[in-house]
Amino acid sequence: MSDIVIAGIGQIPVGEHYTIGLREMGVRALVQALHDSGDLKPDALYIGNLLSSMISHQSNLGALFTDYARLGGIESYTAEAAGASGAAALRLGVLAIRSGQANTVAVLGVEKWSDLVRSEAEAAIMQEMDYDYESIPGLTSTGQAGLIMQRYLNDYDLPPDALNGFAMLAHANGAHNPCSIFKNQVSPESYARSGMLCDPLNMYDGATYADGAAALVLTRRDLLPKNFPHPVIRVSGSAASSDSLSWHDRHEPMAFNAAARAVSSAAEHAGILPGQVSLFELDDPFSIYAALTLEACGLADRGKAWQMARDGEFAIHGRLPILTMGGCLARGNPIGAKGIYQVAEAVTQLRGAAGANQVTNARSALTLSLGGPASTAIAHVLERE
Template sequence: MRDVVIAGIGMTPVGEHWEISLRSLAYRAIRAARQDAGGLQPQALYVGNFLAIDSSRQANLACLIADNAGLGGIEAMTVEAADASGAAAFHVGYLAVASGLVDVVLVVGVEKYTDALGPEQESAVAQAMDYDYEVMQGLTLAAQAALVMQRYLYEYRPPREAFAAFPMLAHANAVTNPYAMYRRAVSREAYERAEMIADPLRLFDMAPYADGAAAVVLTTPERARDVTHPLVAVRGSIGAIDTLALHDRPDPLAFEAAYHSVQRACEMAGIRPGEVDLFELDDAFSIYAVLSLEAAGFAERGQGWRLAEQDALGLRGRLPILTMGGSKARGNPLGATGVYQIVEAALQLRGEAGANQVPNARRALVQNLAGPASSAFTHVLERYSG
């Protein structure tokens, strides 16, 4: 396997982009990433997307995006793993370069959530779950997360307000992120006053669905020798699955796919999870952030919420998370989220995160989940030093 580096990154602001088409949104991120990579010519394009075939009525999306970006003739395909589609596309792109199949790959995650509204869009998003045994019974992703949170509260008895720390941290970090959807801090009082979405899940426990596109250029260090900014090496990239239906799991609070993907990605990178400088985890719901910390081994079962109380997760804590606002405040563009996480981690490792910079960041753990860790993709990134 060859060394693989991130030579270029690009992204659009996350938000409700009613006026921008799906293809144009993707192109803006692609153009920025290719410029950042010094104009390297991609030989393959992998697109992470979840909703386009239903919400935008567009199949063969990778062909559309490649053609619109002037990349005719290259290999192009769409990769789907529900809301982990972006991370899955990145994994495929990494393997293509590492294996020697191609030398330069473009990965883009793109989502236009606002191409459909109301029940139609809720139905599309629910396809991340088991259709026969969950969706047809009326379950939604938010209701599913609420069941998980209710079980956690029952099993471990944390104070209900402990979960407030995660959206509060995300929003505090997003204030200085120009690409974030919500650049305002949130108080504990606002969290506690927020409406109930699905008991005990409140409004601020759920990341808002949104539009956005993010892209990276992957290549070998040799092909990136003329790139002027620091390179970021991909040291590990692994996916894992659990049962799709939550009720089929012996323990719904054990995010087994998240655990296995972290362990195997770190083994691939030759490190332990505790040897990273930041962890861009998936906070689609605040309970999932807690369970991800536990699955990765940063806290014992039932104790993940305590890390926020100990001030360990801030930009200058021992394990910074959600450094640019996470899905909660950056916004959650579903199939594009995994690529946004990669871009944000790359900014940290390049020392270009501005006011959000984690001091002396050299290595990052990045994890994207589909639903309650039905699928999990974990990557280990490191500032390249030759």
């Protein structure tokens, strides 16, 4: 059958959108992506979202967005996989086209975060963990990351600022992304001065949760209009894997097995090795998750990813660029929408439209979204024709 291509992308800036709600955010991203695709008509819409039922008291987003974006009664519903919800919606779209059930699919990642005060919003996102056995004892998602960062620093006998390379590279890239929430640079000194969130995890190690909406339009290669204005980007690999919700249910908490499995299957599906891609949009809700991902995927030796980040190996002109538009650490973490931002950013790179952040001769990209501490992991491979 014909290849699946990403014909359109749309993103609103990640931030605190007090003047617009869930539906306005989502519709804006969808309208942008459909316009970018040359006004293709989708026959399904899949939505990635985690918190709308708690924060916006709104479910059944499929009906909401097909109506408000005037998509005319097409199939539509939500995929939920915590922070990997957006990537799960994308995978639903890929599977729908691959199976022949749909020709053109719109995928929306949308998250409204900023309507609640901090402690209530923290309580809402606790549902992505093991609620009875992690949340009730008073842990949060940030605490989960703090727990494993502590163990990582201990096992490899590292100083407290070992992971600062990730925040520095993310902020260096995010400064040039028009959709990113932070435009500031991070220095070793500012990192060292930063306040603690969940010791030893500091404010630069944890991405800021924020509102966001991003959308994609997928279609079959043979359905692209003749005058299609963009380079053609194929989805050549897609895979998902799962692991326990909590660290305490894993034999090797630092192994990030689901991330390793999703990346290796998606790469195998595409017929490439993970280390051969031009860039890797991995998932960095916390800097330690970036380190564990690189090590799990065989792109860094165990206990060494932090050193490679410091040495510039993952910078825009490094050996394997990651977080090329700032990642969660600088772009912000729009939770259920982040998987779609990652893919929109990778498409921007492969189209050669990444401006100051352009990876030279970008031909292929790997994306990986995590739900929880790689409890869910969903990977895609994109290639430019």
